[in-house]
Amino acid sequence: MTQSISVDERIARLSYGVRHVLKRSGAAVQVSGGIDSAVTLQLAARALGPDHVLPLFLPDRASASISAELAALAAEGAGCSLCTVPITELVLATTPPAEAAVIICRYVPSYDVEHDGYAINIDAEASLRLATPVFRLHVGPVQGQATTSVMLRPTDLRALMAIQNVKQRLRMIVAYRHAEAHGYAVIGASNADELDLGFTVKFGDDAADLYAIADLNKDDVRALAISLDIPKRIRDRPPTTDTFTLQQSQADYYYLGDPSALRSVDTHDPSDDHDSALSQIVSVYRQTAHYNSQRLRLDELDVD
Amino acid sequence: MADWNSVRAEILDTVFFNFTAEEVEDSSDLASDGYLDSLAILSIVAVIDDHLGGEAAQRVAQRSDFQSLAAVENLYHRLAGTA
Numbered sequence: 001m002t003q004s005i006s007v008d009e010r011i012a013r014l015s016y017g018v019r020h021v022l023k024r025s026g027a028a029v030q031v032s033g034g035i036d037s038a039v040t041l042q043l044a045a046r047a048l049g050p051d052h053v054l055p056l057f058l059p060d061r062a063s064a065s066i067s068a069e070l071a072a073l074a075a076e077g078a079g080c081s082l083c084t085v086p087i088t089e090l091v092l093a094t095t096p097p098a099e100a101a102v103i104i105c106r107y108v109p110s111y112d113v114e115h116d117g118y119a120i121n122i123d124a125e126a127s128l129r130l131a132t133p134v135f136r137l138h139v140g141p142v143q144g145q146a147t148t149s150v151m152l153r154p155t156d157l158r159a160l161m162a163i164q165n166v167k168q169r170l171r172m173i174v175a176y177r178h179a180e181a182h183g184y185a186v187i188g189a190s191n192a193d194e195l196d197l198g199f200t201v202k203f204g205d206d207a208a209d210l211y212a213i214a215d216l217n218k219d220d221v222r223a224l225a226i227s228l229d230i231p232k233r234i235r236d237r238p239p240t241t242d243t244f245t246l247q248q249s250q251a252d253y254y255y256l257g258d259p260s261a262l263r264s265v266d267t268h269d270p271s272d273d274h275d276s277a278l279s280q281i282v283s284v285y286r287q288t289a290h291y292n293s294q295r296l297r298l299d300e301l302d303v304d
Numbered sequence: 305m306a307d308w309n310s311v312r313a314e315i316l317d318t319v320f321f322n323f324t325a326e327e328v329e330d331s332s333d334l335a336s337d338g339y340l341d342s343l344a345i346l347s348i349v350a351v352i353d354d355h356l357g358g359e360a361a362q363r364v365a366q367r368s369d370f371q372s373l374a375a376v377e378n379l380y381h382r383l384a385g386t387a
Contacts, residue, residue, distance in 0.1 A: 131367040
C-alpha cells in the first residue's frame, strides 16, 4: 500500500474540504456497486456523518442487476439511505437506441435493438501490433456475452462513443441536481489510474467538486477498502464499466488487463517491442487525460 | 481496384486535412512530426481496406507501416500484390 495520506487524515481533509473550502453542509456520492464509489461513500459518511451524505444510484437499462444490490450494500455499510434515480428515460430521450442501431447495423445487419446489446472493447492484439488503441464493436444478447466482433471505422467509433458518453453526463446532471437541492457538494470517485490514463468522460464521471481517492491507484483503493471494512462482495467484484448493454469489464474496455501493467510502463524496457507499443498506447491515454483535465481559455493559449 | 494515387488522395483528404500534401510527403516520422494521432492510423487502415476490399490492413499492418507516407504506400502495394 502506497497511500501517502492516512485514513484519518483523508477523512479530516474531506470534512475540511466540504465544510470549509466548498462551504457545503454535506455531500452527494454516485454509487455504482463498485469498490471506488463504496470507498468514497464510506469516507464521506465518516467525514460528514451519514445523515449528511446522499448516496445516489443512477441505473439505466445497461446496468447489471447485481449493481443495485451492491449499491444498497455500500449505502447500508455507510449508514446512509440510498437514493435510486433510474435514468433510463433520460437516456432514451437523449440518445434513442435507434441512433446507435443505425451505425451497428452497418457492421452487423442482424443487430436487433430489442434483444441485442453491444459494447466497445479494446483489441489487445491489434493495439499492441499498431501501438495505438484499437477498439472493436462487440454484439450479443443483452447483458450476455458477445457473439460477433468487428473493427469500427474511426468515424463510427467516435459516433458510438459520443452516444455512450451522454449517459455519464446525464448522471452528472442528476447528481448535481440532487446535491444542489440539499446544499451538498458532489464527491468524485475517480481513482488515480482513471484520471492518469484518461479513463473518464469529460464533464461526466470526472465532474465533481472534490475527489476523495484521486491520489490512489486501484491497488491502493483495494487496500483502503479493507481498512474501511467495505464488504467483501463489493471488493471482489471485477471492475465493470456498467455502460454498455453487453457484459464488460474495465480491462475489456480500456486497460488491456490490469491497470498496474499500464501504470508501470515507464519502467519497462524501451527496446522491447511489446513494452514500446504499450508505452505509446499509454502516451495516447495520457493525452486523453490531459484533454479531459484542460479548461482552455483563449487569453492563456500559447499561439505559435 | 483503385490505384495508389487515388488511395493517397483520399488519405490526404480525410486523414491529413489539417496539413499540406508537401508537409506530409516530406515527413520521415509522421508521429513525431505531429501529423499522426491514434485515430489517424485507424483511418488509414480503413481507407486501404475500403479500396482493396476485405480486412487485410486491419489484420497485418504494423506500426512501422505508418512511419511515413512512403511506408503507407509500401503497405498498400504489399497488400495489393503490386509491390
